[in-house]
Amino acid sequence: MNDDIVRQVLNFRQSRNWEQFHNPKDLAISLSIEASELLENFQWKTSEEALDLKKENIADELADVLIYSIYLADALDLNIEDVVLNKLAKNERKYPVDKAFGRKDKYTDL
Amino acid sequence: MNDDIVRQVLNFRQSRNWEQFHNPKDLAISLSIEASELLENFQWKTSEEALDLKKENIADELADVLIYSIYLADALDLNIEDVVLNKLAKNERKYPVDKAFGRKDKYTDL
Amino acid sequence: MNDDIVRQVLNFRQSRNWEQFHNPKDLAISLSIEASELLENFQWKTSEEALDLKKENIADELADVLIYSIYLADALDLNIEDVVLNKLAKNERKYPVDKAFGRKDKYTDL
Amino acid sequence: MNDDIVRQVLNFRQSRNWEQFHNPKDLAISLSIEASELLENFQWKTSEEALDLKKENIADELADVLIYSIYLADALDLNIEDVVLNKLAKNERKYPVDKAFGRKDKYTDL
Numbered sequence: 001m002n003d004d005i006v007r008q009v010l011n012f013r014q015s016r017n018w019e020q021f022h023n024p025k026d027l028a029i030s031l032s033i034e035a036s037e038l039l040e041n042f043q044w045k046t047s048e049e050a051l052d053l054k055k056e057n058i059a060d061e062l063a064d065v066l067i068y069s070i071y072l073a074d075a076l077d078l079n080i081e082d083v084v085l086n087k088l089a090k091n092e093r094k095y096p097v098d099k100a101f102g103r104k105d106k107y108t109d110l
Numbered sequence: 111m112n113d114d115i116v117r118q119v120l121n122f123r124q125s126r127n128w129e130q131f132h133n134p135k136d137l138a139i140s141l142s143i144e145a146s147e148l149l150e151n152f153q154w155k156t157s158e159e160a161l162d163l164k165k166e167n168i169a170d171e172l173a174d175v176l177i178y179s180i181y182l183a184d185a186l187d188l189n190i191e192d193v194v195l196n197k198l199a200k201n202e203r204k205y206p207v208d209k210a211f212g213r214k215d216k217y218t219d220l
Numbered sequence: 221m222n223d224d225i226v227r228q229v230l231n232f233r234q235s236r237n238w239e240q241f242h243n244p245k246d247l248a249i250s251l252s253i254e255a256s257e258l259l260e261n262f263q264w265k266t267s268e269e270a271l272d273l274k275k276e277n278i279a280d281e282l283a284d285v286l287i288y289s290i291y292l293a294d295a296l297d298l299n300i301e302d303v304v305l306n307k308l309a310k311n312e313r314k315y316p317v318d319k320a321f322g323r324k325d326k327y328t329d330l
Numbered sequence: 331m332n333d334d335i336v337r338q339v340l341n342f343r344q345s346r347n348w349e350q351f352h353n354p355k356d357l358a359i360s361l362s363i364e365a366s367e368l369l370e371n372f373q374w375k376t377s378e379e380a381l382d383l384k385k386e387n388i389a390d391e392l393a394d395v396l397i398y399s400i401y402l403a404d405a406l407d408l409n410i411e412d413v414v415l416n417k418l419a420k421n422e423r424k425y426p427v428d429k430a431f432g433r434k435d436k437y438t439d440l
Contacts, residue, residue, distance in 0.1 A: 001190075001194075002111070002112055002191055005191050005194055008198060009198065015207050016207055016211055017211050018212075020212075021374055024152070024157040024160065024161060024168075025152045025156065026373060026374050028148055028149045028168075029149060029152075029372070029373055031145050031148065031175065032142075032366060033369065033373065034145075035141050035144075036145075036362065036366035036367075038138055038141065038142070039138045039139060039359060039362070042134070042135045042359070043359055044356055047133045050134065051186065055186060059186065059193050059196070060196075060197055060200070062182055062183065062186075063193045063194050065141065065175065066176075066179055066190065066193065067194060067197065069172060069175055069176055069179070072148075072168075073172065076161065076172075078169055080176065081112055081115050083172055083173045083176065084115055084119065084176050085115070085118070086170075086173065087169075087177065088118060088119065088122055088177075090170070095126060101125075101126055101127050102127040104131050131264055136263060136264050139262070139359065140263060142256065142259070142362065143256050143263065146252065146253050146257075147256075149252070150253050153246060153249055154241055154246050214374060221331050221332070222331070222332055225414055228415070228418060229414065232421065232422070235427050236425060236427055236430045236431055236432070237432040238430075238432075238434070241434045243377045244377040245372045245375075245377040248372050248388075249369060249372075251368065251369070252362075252365040252366055252368070255364075255365035255366075256362055258361065258362070258402075259358045259362045262354070262359075266355070267353045267354040267355040270355065271406065275406060278358075279416070279417075280416075282406075283414050284417065285365070285399055286396075286399055286414050287417065287418075289395055289399070293392065296392075298389055298392075300331075301335050303392055303396065304393050304397060305335070305338070306389070306390075307389075307390055307393030308342055308393075308397075310390070312342070315346060317345050320346045320348075321345075322346070322348075322350075324348070
């Protein structure tokens with residue numbers, strides 16, 4: 001996440017004196033709740049219907065997921081981009097292109 | 111999210127020919143599942159115990175949440191940073207500093 | 221839930237001296253985690269594929285959801301069957317048959 | 331679940347002609363969403379605060395979890411009580427009392 005975006009998200013919380021309410025466990029709960037609210041836009045619908053009718057709401061919930069991700073990374077003293085790069089490196093090893101190409105099997109079945 | 115990170119995540123998928131398996135509804139399901147796996151690190155533990163024992167795993171699951179967020183934004187043809195900025199603007203209006211300072215009430219109760 | 225089933229589930233926990241670890245918030249977290257593990261069986265699959273390949277696992281996760289529901293009801297000092305009957309009564313009022321027949325609209329749109 | 335409760339839940343759906351909208355994958359999604367709505371009552375709160383302020387809402391969401399569990403069991407052609415009993419039997423073998431008494435370790439660590 002661009003440093004400026006991260007700073008804006010953290011400033012938003014700080015200017016309202018809300019850090020006092022944030023702790024890692026409740027941040028993890030919040031992240032899970034927002035992901036569920038995002039999923040709710042697809043309930044009883046096909047992907048097409050959901051994108052047709054609920055795109056703005058999906059975008060808002062995705063934003064909430066990203067905002068809580070920023071708070072969690074901050075609580076863990078981690079940099080968002082390092083977190084992603086480290087996992088991509090692990091995934092490269094678990095799913096080498098020559099074995100994983102075009103296959104949706106879990107790495108233990110490659 | 112830094113454009114380079116987004117590109118690396120999308121390239122990872124493309125070089126393995128995996129886009130064929132991705133559709134918005136299943137991406138939303140996946141995002142929810144990863145958020146739940148992140149939360150599982152805090153099950154039966156305090157925030158402190160979880161950060162002490164499970165920090166690497168929490169970071170990995172946070173990465174998975176962010177990676178699926180990138181795929182979803184791509185599926186919706188949205189830019190991650192615009193998505194966050196739009197929501198911050200909405201939140202600014204719902205939670206003006208003078209009313210929301212130090213209060214965890216929902217905006218309907220401000 | 222049949223009283224005998226409830227009693228067996230509570231006895232299972234008691235004979236292992238596990239009540240000490242249970243508190244309502246972590247029980248709610250656990251219920252959410254198990255529901256997510258159940259959903260994971262449908263990830264990237266159609267309903268038919270999931271039932272074909274993963275029926276036993278779905279049944280096991282459904283059992284975990286029900287077991288945690290029993291622990292939560294116990295923590296709230298509620299009877300499982302009263303809980304369901306009360307909600308059915310509320311749903312009857314929100315979705316009268318003459319208005320709701322064949323319609324999947326939310327009650328606010330009836 | 332008492333046969334009568336199951337029948338009342340299935341009748342509620344049938345009299346509104348709603349089975350047409352239910353398929354196992356969307357039922358699994360719905361179950362996950364309801365579990366998350368239940369968990370939301372504990373967000374930013376201790377167990378005590380949540381039970382103090384939100385007990386009725388928690389009971390309603392627990393009912394929704396149980397109702398969707400009944401629909402899922404029906405979709406899988408399974409009996410709710412058999413599902414729970416089978417899992418309890420598996421858990422008995424994974425967590426024998428003499429090894430698991432008073433310990434919250436996962437069975438692989440017993």
